[in-house]
Amino acid sequence: MLYVDTVVAERLVHRPRFIVAMVVVVSLALLTFNLNDTVFAEILRPIIGAPDQAGWFGRLSIAFILSILFMLNIVVIGFLQFKLQLLIVWSELLLLFLFFFYGFELDFDFIRTKFWFLVTQGVFTTLYVSMVSIVLASIVALFGAVAKLSSNGFAYAIASFYTSLFRGVPLLMQVYLIYLGLPQLGYVIDAVPAGILALVLCYGAYMTEIFRGGIQSVSKGQWEASRALGFKFGLTMRRIILPQAIPLIIPSTGNQFIAMLKDSSLVSVIGVWELMFLARTAGSKDFRHMEMLITAALIYWALSIILELIQSRIERHYRTQSH
Amino acid sequence: MPNPIITMTSVNKWYGSYHALRNINFSVEPGERIVVCGPSGSGKSTMIRTLNRLEAHQEGTIVVDGIELHEKMKDVDLVRMDVGMVFQHFNLFPHMTVLQNLMAGPMWVRGASEKDARNTAMHYLEKVHIPEHKGKYPGQLSGGQQQRVAIARALCMQPKVMLFDEPTSALDPEMVSEVLDTMTELARDGMTMVCVTHEMGFAKAVADRVVFMDAGQIIEQAEPERFFASPKNERLKIFLGQILQH
Ligand SMILES: Nc1ncnc2c1ncn2[C@@H]1O[C@H](COP(=O)(O)OP(=O)(O)O)[C@@H](O)[C@H]1O
Ligand SMILES: [Mg+2]
Numbered sequence: 001m002l003y004v005d006t007v008v009a010e011r012l013v014h015r016p017r018f019i020v021a022m023v024v025v026v027s028l029a030l031l032t033f034n035l036n037d038t039v040f041a042e043i044l045r046p047i048i049g050a051p052d053q054a055g056w057f058g059r060l061s062i063a064f065i066l067s068i069l070f071m072l073n074i075v076v077i078g079f080l081q082f083k084l085q086l087l088i089v090w091s092e093l094l095l096l097f098l099f100f101f102y103g104f105e106l107d108f109d110f111i112r113t114k115f116w117f118l119v120t121q122g123v124f125t126t127l128y129v130s131m132v133s134i135v136l137a138s139i140v141a142l143f144g145a146v147a148k149l150s151s152n153g154f155a156y157a158i159a160s161f162y163t164s165l166f167r168g169v170p171l172l173m174q175v176y177l178i179y180l181g182l183p184q185l186g187y188v189i190d191a192v193p194a195g196i197l198a199l200v201l202c203y204g205a206y207m208t209e210i211f212r213g214g215i216q217s218v219s220k221g222q223w224e225a226s227r228a229l230g231f232k233f234g235l236t237m238r239r240i241i242l243p244q245a246i247p248l249i250i251p252s253t254g255n256q257f258i259a260m261l262k263d264s265s266l267v268s269v270i271g272v273w274e275l276m277f278l279a280r281t282a283g284s285k286d287f288r289h290m291e292m293l294i295t296a297a298l299i300y301w302a303l304s305i306i307l308e309l310i311q312s313r314i315e316r317h318y319r320t321q322s323h
Numbered sequence: 324m325p326n327p328i329i330t331m332t333s334v335n336k337w338y339g340s341y342h343a344l345r346n347i348n349f350s351v352e353p354g355e356r357i358v359v360c361g362p363s364g365s366g367k368s369t370m371i372r373t374l375n376r377l378e379a380h381q382e383g384t385i386v387v388d389g390i391e392l393h394e395k396m397k398d399v400d401l402v403r404m405d406v407g408m409v410f411q412h413f414n415l416f417p418h419m420t421v422l423q424n425l426m427a428g429p430m431w432v433r434g435a436s437e438k439d440a441r442n443t444a445m446h447y448l449e450k451v452h453i454p455e456h457k458g459k460y461p462g463q464l465s466g467g468q469q470q471r472v473a474i475a476r477a478l479c480m481q482p483k484v485m486l487f488d489e490p491t492s493a494l495d496p497e498m499v500s501e502v503l504d505t506m507t508e509l510a511r512d513g514m515t516m517v518c519v520t521h522e523m524g525f526a527k528a529v530a531d532r533v534v535f536m537d538a539g540q541i542i543e544q545a546e547p548e549r550f551f552a553s554p555k556n557e558r559l560k561i562f563l564g565q566i567l568q569h
Contacts, residue, residue, distance in 0.1 A: 224377055225414035225473075229480060230404035230432045239431070243418045 013078040019071050026067035027060075035062040101294055111291050114282050118295060122275030123303070129192065129274060130261045133199035137260075138211075138253070140204030145211035146237070159208065166205035172266050174198045179270040195267030203260055210252045214245035247318035254311035258304050265300075275299060326389075328353050328484055328515055329374060334383035336369060336539075343369045344380065345539040351484065351517060356510045358526040358547075359519045361536035362562060367519040370536065371486050374517070375406040388483055404432055407477030407485040411493050413469040415461035421448070421472050422457040428480045440479075447475040451505050467498030471505050478509075485509070487518040521566055527551065535559045 012018055035041060036058045041051035044065065048058040073092075077085055147159035166174065178201075179194040189197070218241050226236040265276035275296050283292030327350040336344035343366050351357055359367050372378040373385060376392045376399050385392045387402050416424050425444035429435035435443070448454040451471040453464075461469055470490055477485060487506065491499045503525050510516060510529040520526070526533050526547055533550040535543045543556045551567075554560050 219414075221410060221412055221414040222416065225408075225410065225416070228375055228377060228403055228406075228408040229428045229476075230400040231428075232400060235431060239427070240416055244416075 011078050013074050019075065022074075023064075023067045023071050026070055027063045030063035030066055031059060035059055035066075038062075040066065104290055104294070106291050106294065107288060110286065110288050111295050114292065115295060117282065118275060118278055118292070118299065121273060122278040122296070123299060125192075125272065125274040126261065126264055126276075127303070129196055129199070129267065129272065130257065130264045133196050133203060133264070134253075134257045134260055136196070136200040137203040137207055137256075140200060141207035141211045144204060144208030145215055148208060148212050149215060162201075163205040163208050166201050171198065171202045171263055172269065174202055175266055175270060191267070191270045191272045194270060195264070195272045198267065199260060199264060202263075203256055207253065207256055210249055210256070211245070214249035215241060217248055218244045247315075250314055250318065251311070254307065254314070257311075258307050261303055261307065262300055327351055328388055329517070330384075330386045331370075331373075332384045334373065334380050334385060336373065336378065336380040336382075343539050344373070347383070347541055349534070349541060349544075351515060353483070353515055354513055355515055355531050356529050357517045357532050357534060358530040359517065359534045359536060360521055360523075360526070360562075360566075361542075365536045366539040367536050368488050369539075371488050371517060371519055374486060375403050375408060377408075400432070404428075404480055405483045407480060407482035409470070409473050409477055409485065409487045409490045411489040413461070413466070413473045413493075415469055415473055415476070417461050420458055420460055421453075421464070424461070424472060425476050425479045428476065433480065443479050443481075444475070447478045448472075450478070450508070451475045452501075465498060466494045467501045470494065470498075470502045474502075474505055474509070484515040484517065487516065487520065489519050489521075491520065491522060523551070523563075523567060535562065537562075 036051045036054050040062050041048065041054065041058060044058075044062060045051065048054040048061050051058060054061075077088055080088070144159045144163060147155040148163070150156060169177075175195060175198040178198045179189065179191065182189045182194070222240055222244065223236060226240045231240065264274060268274055268277035268280065271277065279292040279296035280289075283289040329349070329351040331347050331349040334344055334347040334349075335342070347370060349370075359371065361367055369378055373380045373392070374387060376396075379394065380392075388405050390396070390402050392399070392402065415421075416427070419427065422441070422444055425447065426437070426440040429440040429443055430437065445454060445457070448457055451474055453468055453471055456464060456468060456472075461472065464472065474485075474490075490506070491502050494502065499522070503522055506516070506518065506525065507529055518525070518530075530547050532544055533547050534541055535550075535554075535556070537558050543550070543554065543559050551563065554563055
């Protein structure tokens with residue numbers, strides 16, 4: 001939370017001037033659409049008469065009434081408690097979003113027949129690939145961070161070359177390079193391990209920087225106290241520094257996990273049967289691309305929301321633990 | 324005459340081009356209580372931190388408990404186990420309870436059993452008069468309590484010598500005395516101590532020798548009576564004038 005001021009100003013959305021201005025602005029914005037051939041015109045038939053003859057009077061009336069409703073909604077929400085506001089605004093935005101898809105005239109029966117296939121097959125592979133990758137990437141990042149903080153020129157050089165390369169090359173290319181390049185060296189690699197390897201190397205590079213920052217933000221005094229007691233480097237790192245760095249690392253690592261969940265769709269290009277791959281193949285057979293892409297998008301989003309919730313749980317856990 | 328537990332011979336140290344310790348000759352006998360004072364930036368912390376090699380020196384020799392400290396030494400931890408250190412900012416481990424802070428050293432380094440480590444920890448917590456806080460985290464304690472825990476943590480390793488680097492400088496005034504009392508009791512128990520502090524009352528009460536440092540050098544050292552009654556060096560006179568005014 002940001003700093004909360006103890007003196008509460010009058011809410012912006014309750015200021016008459018703001019309300020009037022917004023009604024005007026929204027009305028003007030709505031006027032740019034011809035709303036006479038929408039359901040709103042049908043609903044307002046008693047006022048504006050037959051929609052196809054309503055003309056500018058019809059458009060103006062619809063825009064005005066919609067903007068009044070819009071502002072009324074905002075003013076009412078403005079009176080509510082934080083949690084209720086959260087709930088209502090989320091629901092309304094979600095409805096609008098779904099309404100946007102509704103306009104695509106999707107074949108919902110088709111979605112229904114494929115939905116469970118996508119979930120059971122694709123989601124499983126996506127989660128499996130992402131989870132294995134994030135765990136391995138964390139291990140890579142730990143070594144990378146220690147190497148980047150070390151005064152050993154050799155270790156630092158390797159680590160900085162690694163992070164520079166893998167942060168600097170598009171992930172899609174890394175996927176191709178590993179899948180197509182390793183066999184050139186005589187090492188044939190399956191699609192799944194190749195995909196995981198690419199994700200691990202790429203995210204390991206990003207997370208190296210996160211881990212480095214976390215380790216660095218533990219005060220020097222902790223190192224000194226630990227070493228002064230006779231703890232060796234490894235023990236100090238494991239028992240003293242990392243336990244203090246991890247709570248600082250977790251928010252960004254959670255972010256990386258969510259990003260990876262979606263970036264794992266890139267490994268579909270080498271034929272890993274994850275969510276994106278299945279969505280594309282299932283849709284293309286019946287020329288129902290949009291249906292499957294939107295379904296997959298919503299599944300990715302749902303998964304991300306679950307991860308977000310888990311992440312905030314973990315963060316809360318560490319917040320209550322530290323004093 | 325017993326062998327000194329600490330000897331520094333012609334020690335020089337540089338931070339880059341800055342000459343931080345200049346030709347330091349200094350030794351401590353077992354059981355001796357030494358107070359080191361001097362203006363800020365005079366090299367007190369640097370000197371005390373070379374004694375467990377938290378800082379490296381570049382010239383001269385430092386021998387602690389019969390082991391010479393140098394760049395290529397095999398096991399600096401052998402020395403560190405026997406040299407307790409108390410810091411200005413306590414440096415307790417914030418993710419561990421008081422008891423865990425105290426038990427970590429004996430268990431992880433000395434290989435003590437959990438039961439023995441716990442007994443040792445409770446023994447020293449009672450010595451510093453806060454056994455009731457054993458289950459708390461450092462952040463839940465006052466500064467004075469934290470510093471006493473830090474002293475107990477160092478004592479749990481059963482060190483041969485204790486180093487204190489301005490242990491009361493970060494404390495609110497009303498907490499200074501509880502830490503000084505703990506240190507005084509420790510001195511009465513015969514612990515060998517090297518204390519960087521400006522608490523001249525403490526120096527008069529317990530020190531066997533007071534050392535004055537300025538600009539990286541040891542300017543004067545003497546037993547407290549002589550140190551305070553008849554300082555020879557001009558800078559020491561000025562320093563004492565400033566510090567004893569209050
Ligand atoms: N890590 C360091 N790098 C460079 N200079 C340092 C470092 N630590 C201390 N110094 C310098 O060495 C001098 C002595 O510092 P210090 O031993 O901390 O003094 P004191 O403890 O007596 O106040 C000071 O001038 C300080 O700026
Ligand atoms: Mg100092």
